[in-house]
Amino acid sequence: MSNGQNGAELRLVTPGMAIGPSAGIRVGSGALAQNDTIIATRLGWVKEFNNTVSVDPINSAYMPRSGDLIVATVAEVRNNLWFMNINGPFQGLLPMSLAPWKVEFGAARQHMGIGDVVLARVQEVDECHNVVLTMKGVGLRRLTQGSLHSVPINHLDRLRGEGNATLQRLRDACDCRIIVGENGKVWVDGDAEGTAWARQAFDLVRNSGHKDTFEADLTALEKNTPKNGDA
């Protein structure tokens, strides 16, 4: 088998599969202690770190956490708030008081309408999945230009790379601004060629992000940037 990620002894497990004995081991996410055994609860790669066993899922829905920077789309407008599609199971709510503008009651629509795309932060999430968003903060704003893309949540680390190195390579290669939302929505702003190249790079992450050929494929794609030309 080929290892999907860097590092040794990576193991792909399916739900219910025994990972190892539970004695003296902490159980992390994607796993469960059952009797004396740790079992996987999700399809993914086994990770052992700091005496904790967890499973890195191969596929997952976006579950918002407070502080997440996300790219959201307005789904509904009320007099004093917006409902946002955040690419998760539940919509996020942006109250007038957390918008970046001074909004009069009933005037929400004048600032943002259905379909508008914003850069926002998750303010809080309660146990019942009620999600409150904020647009108060540096850089949080309505995105009036550029394009919207999707990358699977579990491949975001792959897209960013160690210390954002991969992401920076993409930015340099296509000469675009790229903002990666924790919710798997990515905003790209640049010229048509750059955007088209970025789209190919995201396709690569989506289709091969879990393969060990990813690095080589990305390097090959980099040789074919709008700047380098493809002769």
Next chain:
Amino acid sequence: MVELVPTLLRQELARLAEADQRLDGRGQWEGRDVSLEVDCLYNAEGSAKVVMGKTIVYAGVKFELRTPWPDRPTQGSLMCGAELRPVAHRKYEPGPPSPESIELGRVVDRGIRESGCIDMESLCIVPGEKVWGVMIDIHVLSDGGNIFDACGLAAIAALRTAIVPAERFDVGEDYKLKVNGTPIMSSFTRVGGRYIYDPSEEEELGGDERIHITLGDEGHLHSLQKGLRGVFTPAEFAEIFEVAHQRCADLRTLVANQEGN
């Protein structure tokens, strides 16, 4: 469920149209690769599977014996139905057939019926008493855009491979259903202000009205349908009508090659 259309998507599609480009790099009149498989369903008398990009469609043909309509005692019947079940996309909800399902089935039905490729008289067993009812059921498993063309292609390919199950109904020996012609549908959607052939899921999401054209072997029109909100000019139609001839011919060749195997 009505899908949310991000303003940025519409803006980008308009920008691309301006530059004569598409999201996935295709040309304006270029279709996605199409894969067609026939005889792929064990219990259907004729069947086909079509894959076009992220769209996957199956069609199956079944026969039944019925009494003919009193005013047409020597004619059998043909019916084509489509199901847009919730398996195919997040946006489809359970419940009775939606107007979209019904439109889809009827547009495909008209194209096949009106092309005259099935001679209704040939479906007669005993005049006034016993005729064949031919039913094509289309099942969309994955909606990745342009399901109309995929459904039209699956339906005619399934029909053209159908075997009439006469033995099972005790009315003689099984024989191949006679189908005279291969009506093919081509669909165009307005995206970013201009028409394109074979829209992808994203292009449909950020696009406007669509036009479906079904052409017979001789290039004659057998069904037309304009769907969704929007208007078009005669000049625009003339242009896509030209393109439709070529695209339909390509797909007709695909069906013929598949039958040859």
Next chain:
Amino acid sequence: MGGYGDVQLLRDDGLRLDGRKLDEMRPVSIEAGILPAADGSAMVTHGLNVAVAAVYGPMEAHPRKIQRQDRAVIDVRYNMAPFSTGDRIRPGYNRRSREISKVTAEALESVVLVERYPRSKIRVEIEILAAEAGTRCAGITAAAVALADAGIPMRDLIVGVASGKVEDTVVLDLDKAEDNYGQADLPVGILPNTGEIAFLQMDGDLSPDEYNLAMEYNFKAAAEIHEIMVDALKRRYEGGEN
């Protein structure tokens, strides 16, 4: 069960009409992730049965009245395509498909960690494209693989298998003739790792001993199918040879 007795289902050499041994199942193959529009999906070919499952979600549960404050609900629709059987089936739900959908949903809710997603719904769509006895079992197997493919947390997979009785003999995995003319059918959903049972139906006539033997066959088959399920999931993600 259908008829009884007058149709020969076992050959003189003790094998079944299609040449299988009493405890031999039909060939099974599984492919994960076949539907691009779904969050998770699978196709199970079990003998001549073809079952496809798609998973969407978790998503907010609508309508509100089906919402559970403490957990997710699993919304299953088992549906046979009109062309999946000998005689065409009228599209739409019938009593049989509603019942199967209900007990399948409850079986899946027994393995999915539903408490992780309060107020949510996970949609599981099971479509039978070809039917030759055993579609509900193929559907359960497909649903379990599709759920795993979608990244839904579960404490185990579920394998759908059935045994039954023909000519007073217990056999594994009834085919169509055996189902039509046999004396009993015992479809179950087995958790392959824990050995628990999440789905159980039966009709016909079985003695306690026959029940035990049928169950033994079912567990043996479940272990075999489980390996095929795991292989399908791994094949999808291991990234091939290169």
